[in-house]
Amino acid sequence: MPERQSSRKDAIRNREAVLVAADALFTRRESAEDVTMADVATAAGVGKGTLFRAFGDRAGLLRALYEARLEPIRQAVETGPPPLGPATPPHDRVPALLDAVLCFKLDNRRLALALEEGGSSSPYRAEHYEPWHSLLRAVLEQIPGLTDSDFTAHALLAATRADLVEHLAGEERIPRERMRAQLANFVTRVLASGPLRALTAEE
Amino acid sequence: MPERQSSRKDAIRNREAVLVAADALFTRRESAEDVTMADVATAAGVGKGTLFRAFGDRAGLLRALYEARLEPIRQAVETGPPPLGPATPPHDRVPALLDAVLCFKLDNRRLALALEEGGSSSPYRAEHYEPWHSLLRAVLEQIPGLTDSDFTAHALLAATRADLVEHLAGEERIPRERMRAQLANFVTRVLASGPLRALTAEE
DNA sequence: ACAGAATCCGGACCCTAGGTCCGCTTCAAT
DNA sequence: ATTGAAGCGGACCTAGGGTCCGGATTCTGT
Incomplete structure (x- = not known):
């Protein structure tokens, strides 16, 4: 519950400083695992108490x-233009959503991992x-012939x-674009078999 | 490197005792996270040193x-009868393999999680x-029309x-059989769309 | 059976890192 | 300026993984 806003300027300044310092540390350091809270506090020029509060x-x-x-992406998904x-x-939005998630994780590897x-x-x-x-499930539900939206x-x-x-x-060492293509391909496969019309019908 | 066999009977007995005790603890306790090494050592009637050695x-x-x-499953996969x-x-083995993995994880939740x-x-x-x-990839590779076996x-x-x-x-709270069915379904979808008849042919 | 060596035992001990505490400082409202 | 509420920071606590070493046990050669 220690998440309520504070109006005191020192609190706000410190919170910001921590955010900036942590961001830098997580980006710079090899693994997120070896960024300790003490590190963050020191880098932000702040005591541990402040950080934890x-x-x-x-x-x-x-x-x-x-x-x-994540904010920009959330915006794009909630109120942005197609394809997000x-x-x-639905048929186009599912791959777009997953591609967005993938790109986000590629751009924020350490953080997402941590x-x-x-x-x-x-x-x-x-x-x-x-x-x-929830969102993905809802979109999947609108695709005819697709069952088990939740699990899918x-x-x-x-x-x-x-x-x-x-x-x-x-x-x-798979390059970004290749990974995106593979994921897109995979998603396509999952969506493609529409009404699960058997393995035989080539249409 | 502390994995070499020991011929001393006390060492062997203790190793076995630890295995048994740990198995029991991991199965009994709620989360695997709150089984400490000291717990295991105590339950096995052994010192921590012994355990770590x-x-x-x-x-x-x-x-x-x-x-x-995992041993029995490994056996079944490597030298057992169909469908494993x-x-x-290949077309039947892929779902069978994944089903086996799923069942294994269902039967060994805590341990797999840990x-x-x-x-x-x-x-x-x-x-x-x-x-x-590796195995799954190799099997997938034998399915015609399936690309990106590695990623898939x-x-x-x-x-x-x-x-x-x-x-x-x-x-x-999804029951075991339902989950297996959903996974099977998902796998079927991925395999079904055979030669990937394009994304363009859609609308 | 016996001595000596090699190996193992076990629990006291160390260390790291997340999280807490509390006396002192700073802010903001009157 | 006063005052009390909020924040500050770093000493401190704790848990748990991992190490160490004096003493006990087992193996081997004779």
Whole structure:
């Protein structure tokens, strides 16, 4: 619950300083795992107490950073033009949404990794997952012939999990565009078989 | 490197005791996260030193347990009869493999969770992932019209990630058989769209 | 059976990193 | 200027993974 706004300017200034410092650290450092809270506090020129009061705990800080970076995409999805916006026909919006998620994770590898794997509880309990799943599920539901929207949404999102993306980009050295193409391809396959008209009908 | 066999009977007995105790603890306790190494040592009637000498570190212990439980399935996949064994036609083997993985994770929730999420490095660096991916990829490659076997294998396996399974089974209360059906369905969709008749032919 | 060496045992101990506490300072409202 | 509420910061607490080493146990050669 330590999330209420403060009107005091020192509090606001410090919160901002922490955000900036943390952002820099997470981007610069190799792994997010070896950025300690003490590091962040020091880099921000602030005491640990301040840091924890402002964000509650490590996860809270991560969340704040994540949401800040996610904001533009959220906007584009909620009120933007096609292919991300709500006016897009479902069949085109699903790949667009997943592509957006993938790109976001590619652009924010360390952060996404830290938040998604970040110890304790599963990513599925983190409240930032639910909106995506809900939306995707709703869009999938509008595609005729597609059953199990709920599971399908989960499964598709699973293909963009931060650690998988990290593995593909880092270990397997797959270039961004190729990964996007592969994901698009995969999504197409899932959507393509429409009314699950058997393996035989080539149409 | 602390993995070499010991011929001393006390060492062997203790190793076995630890394995049994850990197995019991991980099964009994709510979350795998709150089974500490000290707990395991105590439950096994053994000192921490012994435990760490035998398994190296926490991950080592998890791995040992995991592999023990996985053994029968590994057997079935490598030298067993269809639909898991190598004699199965690719089109049938892929769903069978994924179903086996899913069932395994359902039967070993806590353990799979602990090992997959288990802090530090991603599941993709854990050497137990690679064989599955390799196999699945190889089988996928034999299905005509299927491209991107590598990515597809990753994506399909991602749908059986321990924390997702845990979420579906635990949070969403989806019964085992339903989940298996949904996964089977999903796999079918991915395989079904054969030669990927284009994205353009749509509207 | 015995000695000596090699190995193992176990729990006290260390260390890191997240999180808390509290006396002091700063802010803002009157 | 006064005052009390809010914030500050770093010393401190705790948990849990991992290490160490004196003493016990087991193996081997004779």
